[in-house]
Amino acid sequence: MQTRPPAPVLTIDGPSGSGKGTISRLVAEHLGWRLLDSGALYRAVGYAAGAAGLDLSDAEAVTRCAESTRIHFRAAPNDGETRVIVNGHDATDELRTETAGAAASAIASIPSVRKALVDLQLSFRKAPGLVADGRDMGTVIFPDAPFKVFLTASAAERAKRRYKQLKEKGLSVTLASLQSEIEARDTRDASRAVAPLKPAADALLVDTTGMGIEDVVAKVLAVVKP
Numbered sequence: 001m002q003t004r005p006p007a008p009v010l011t012i013d014g015p016s017g018s019g020k021g022t023i024s025r026l027v028a029e030h031l032g033w034r035l036l037d038s039g040a041l042y043r044a045v046g047y048a049a050g051a052a053g054l055d056l057s058d059a060e061a062v063t064r065c066a067e068s069t070r071i072h073f074r075a076a077p078n079d080g081e082t083r084v085i086v087n088g089h090d091a092t093d094e095l096r097t098e099t100a101g102a103a104a105s106a107i108a109s110i111p112s113v114r115k116a117l118v119d120l121q122l123s124f125r126k127a128p129g130l131v132a133d134g135r136d137m138g139t140v141i142f143p144d145a146p147f148k149v150f151l152t153a154s155a156a157e158r159a160k161r162r163y164k165q166l167k168e169k170g171l172s173v174t175l176a177s178l179q180s181e182i183e184a185r186d187t188r189d190a191s192r193a194v195a196p197l198k199p200a201a202d203a204l205l206v207d208t209t210g211m212g213i214e215d216v217v218a219k220v221l222a223v224v225k226p
């Protein structure tokens with residue numbers, strides 16, 4: 001019996017505000033591939049743990065929460081933002097805040113929490129292909145991915161982008177606090193023992209500081225060969 005080769009994967013890793021989400025969505029649309037926003041899974045677990053009143057440093061309790069939380073993505077009508085449904089509740093709005101990002105980063109440093117989310121992430125790999133956005137897509141979850149990119153940009157530029165994005169969504173934030181939150185999250189994500197934020201050895205590094213979105217998309221698409 002012939003075994004079919006696994007569906008191709010393009011991994012897009014990088015720090016907060018480097019453009020992973022935006023670029024992944026545009027590239028997945030262009031290729032007609034599926035999309036995995038792995039950060040949303042960590043945000044969802046952080047949110048569910050908070051809603052249950054758990055101490056986010058209680059590894060056992062948060063792991064049980066990661067194992068039992070039901071997370072679904074639902075395409076929004078009219079090409080709107082994909083909704084994230086956590087235990088039956090549409091938590092999309094709650095998940096996009098910096099508080100949710102910090103909670104996600106905290107619970108993501110617990111190895112057993114990461115383990116609890118592996119099978120769900122692997123299940124997104126289906127024909128015709130997958131664009132996977134996160135911190136460890138190219139290093140841990142899909143190490144055999146044929147196409148890998150690592151996006152970066154200066155912390156100042158990433159803070160500016162996030163500021164504009166959150167303001168447009170009507171959230172009240174300051175540039176200085178965003179930059180220090182982003183830097184604190186970078187440090188925690190890059191220094192944890194398991195699956196730290198770092199480029200895969202075979203990833204193309206793209207510094208997007210000063211680059212427009214269309215230029216980044218073109219550069220990333222050039223990595224994907226038929």
Ligand SMILES: Nc1ncnc2c1ncn2[C@@H]1O[C@H](COP(=O)(O)OP(=O)(O)O)[C@@H](O)[C@H]1O
Pocket residue numbers: 014015016017018019020021022023161162164165208211212213216
């Ligand atoms: N190259 C770029 N130039 C300018 N703004 C960008 C660029 N890439 C992304 N953005 C904007 O920056 C914000 C953060 O991007 P996002 O894709 O959410 O980053 P990440 O997923 O890495 O945190 C968004 O508002 C997005 O439109």
Ligand SMILES: Nc1ccn([C@H]2C[C@H](O)[C@@H](COP(=O)(O)OP(=O)(O)O)O2)c(=O)n1
Pocket residue numbers: 014015016017018020021038039040042043101104105108109133134135136137185189
């Ligand atoms: N593959 C992943 C994705 C996210 N995480 C953790 C670490 C990140 O700080 C948080 C939030 O990730 P997310 O990609 O949603 O955040 P940004 O959009 O980059 O600000 O989750 C992770 O550890 N591994």
